[in-house]
Amino acid sequence: MSRTHATEPVDLVLPSRLRRGLTVGVLLVIAAAILGIVSTWPGTVPVGSPAQAQGDLVHGVVVSAHDRSCPGQFAEDRLPDGTMPTTVECPEAVVQTDDGTRQTVIVPPATFHGGLGAGDRVVLTHYPADVAGQDTWVFSDVDRRLPLAVTVGVFVLLTVLVARRRGVVALLGLGLGAVAIGGYVLPALLTRQDAVVVGLSATTAVMAVVAYLTHGFSTRTTVAFLGTVAGLLLTAAAAVLAVGAARLTGLDDETAAGVTALTGAVDLRGxxxxxxxxxxxxxxxxxxxxxxxxxWELRAADPGAGFARLFGAGMRIGRDHLASTVYTVAFAYAGAALPTLMFLRLYPQPFGGVIGSTAVAEEIVRTAVGGAVLALTVPLTTALAAALVLRSRPHPDAPLAVAD
Structure with missing residues (x-):
């Protein structure tokens, strides 16, 4: 007599008392996150309002673009040795604006050499006439709305086609995260709320929604959620120590000065x-x-395995995952920091000076803190999963996963 082969992992359930305890624990964690959000909800966020008239953004199409030279006269024109060059590049572009005028503007050399040419859409800033009656037009940036929309559209389409329902849920989670950062985290930081409470509350709340929405309500999801919360707590503690010791601000000097002027915040470590x-x-x-x-899969494959065997096998998987994740994160940060590294390469400094610079030090701290926390979170989550799966029993309605 043949028995049904289960195509999904056997549905394991915990004893009622333990299940209720886990539920209460998860609810307490979520309640703490909600309380943290409420207590640090931002008030009125300061907005910059320069004394000079604000320029209007105007879109247009490049008619022609050509390179030319002009006398060096600004601070950014100076060479690495501090001398002012006689001439510098000052590319120009003729732009037909959408409101029907034609303007000639100076374009940054990097933008010009990046391939700017006839037919490209750009954005100009129009400053109304000054006391002398002269309008001013300044090149603002390339108009990237269409290529960005296409890129995001392809990403969304492929995610949904490949991952289907879970892809849709993952995209919803991504949107939720964006809303949480833009609507709560940034305003809270700008109004000088406690950064640790803000970060922990936002990430815990987002994780609670995304985890259960994506993976369903199960003990496995609860283990992952609690493991993530433990990792976030460790991250907060490690980041506070590392950031404080390294005196990191998170902003370069120019940006920090602007944020400080608008918010009154002097300590920007948050x-x-x-x-x-x-x-x-x-x-x-x-x-x-x-x-x-x-x-869970190891338990289904070997129902007689004890804690030591499940934990050991889980850690063998976890070590491989941890190793690949650490260098993936390091390369991701290095890729994002390439422009900064290139700039530092042009201004030779001792190795210690480069490592100690604000931009590089922040990436090192993020990588080191992330790697250290992952190294602790893997055994914690594995141990919790092994302990709970051993207390679980197959659901009465679950199909038997045995061979004929």
């Missing part, structure tokens, strides 16, 4: 702290979900 928590969320979610699922 930018790095909250950023470390937001960055850690995706990494931790990936690792904890994988570890919980791995232990």
């Amino acid at each position: 930018v790095v702290l909250a950023g470390a928590l937001v960055a850690a969320l995706g990494l931790l979610n990936d690792v904890t979900i994988t570890q919980a699922a791995a232990v």
